[in-house]
Amino acid sequence: GAGVSQSPSNKVTEKGKDVELRCDPISGHTALYWYRQSLGQGLEFLIYFQGNSAPDKSGLPSDRFSAERTGGSVSTLTIQRTQQEDSAVYLCASSLAQSNTGELFFGEGSRLTVL
Amino acid sequence: DQQVKQNSPSLSVQEGRISILNCDYTNSMFDYFLWYKKYPAEGPTFLISISSIKDKNEDGRFTVFLNKSAKHLSLHIVPSQPGDSAVYFCAASKSRYTGANSKLTFGKGITLSVRP
Numbered sequence: 001g002a003g004v005s006q007s008p009s010n011k012v013t014e015k016g017k018d019v020e021l022r023c024d025p026i027s028g029h030t031a032l033y034w035y036r037q038s039l040g041q042g043l044e045f046l047i048y049f050q051g052n053s054a055p056d057k058s059g060l061p062s063d064r065f066s067a068e069r070t071g072g073s074v075s076t077l078t079i080q081r082t083q084q085e086d087s088a089v090y091l092c093a094s095s096l097a098q099s100n101t102g103e104l105f106f107g108e109g110s111r112l113t114v115l
Numbered sequence: 116d117q118q119v120k121q122n123s124p125s126l127s128v129q130e131g132r133i134s135i136l137n138c139d140y141t142n143s144m145f146d147y148f149l150w151y152k153k154y155p156a157e158g159p160t161f162l163i164s165i166s167s168i169k170d171k172n173e174d175g176r177f178t179v180f181l182n183k184s185a186k187h188l189s190l191h192i193v194p195s196q197p198g199d200s201a202v203y204f205c206a207a208s209k210s211r212y213t214g215a216n217s218k219l220t221f222g223k224g225i226t227l228s229v230r231p
Contacts, residue, residue: 004158033218042119042204043159043221056218091158095217103149104219106158 002026004107006092012113013082021077021110023092031095032075033104034067038088046090049075082114118142119207121222129230134192136225138205141186145207149219150179150190153202162203163190195229202226 005024013019025032034046045059049069060066064082069075079086089111093104120139128134136150146167151159165172165179165188172179178191192199203226206219 031217035221040223042121042223043206043219045218045220048218059218093158103161103164106151106160108156108158 004092004094004105006090006107006110008110009108010111010113012115014115015084016081018078018080019082019112021079021090021092021112023075023077023094023107025073025075025092025094026105029094029096029105030072032069033093033095034075034077035091035093036088037091037109038085043091046077079112082112084114087112087114116141117222118145119205119220119222121205121225123225124223125226125228127228127230128195130197131194134190134195134199134227134229136190136192136203136205136227138188138190138222139186140188140207142207142220143186144209145220146210147208148179148181148188149206149208150177151204151206151221153204153224159204192227195227197229197231200227200229 007022030051032049035043037043047067048056064080067077089109091106091109093106095104118141149164150162152162153159163174163177163179165181170181176192181188202224204224205222208217208219210217
């Protein structure tokens, strides 16, 4: 597709369940980022993948959060044993290796609601 | 620790007038600054950026000013239009080039309302 694609767009789950969120970046983009936006907050960095390098996981809030990127393309963010404070919009972004503007291209996000 | 601060949560301006959105940062390692615009139920979209070696960058109705000594930047929209009504995020990174320093640190955003 032309843009960053994320699924599901909405997910409602019960506390304690595991969830998987998927991101399909723009073709050719080597960098992939996960952010989340909680209610009334800015975008919080979670994790960054660049090519075959080890990911930057410095933003993951707890060990319940993990992410992988298979084949340098699609990425999955997994949240285990979800808690109510995990409720947020999870945004994926991708970018070129070299960019004149340094911009990230964002998907529309996956809205997660933990009951 | 909020490294990028947008202290005003909202701004309302009349159509045709200037909108000035402010942003402050604390990390002196930030070298590149961007503004993103977000409509409800959509992902943020890039608006304009500025490198720390410049103090101004202009793109049509949008101008970003950077005062590095004050660690302050602002986005000016002239003239403001109702379609500009959105949430505006200020973001900063240590490098514009993809790599370990390229991740963006965002502010909390400012909701701009442009009244017809």
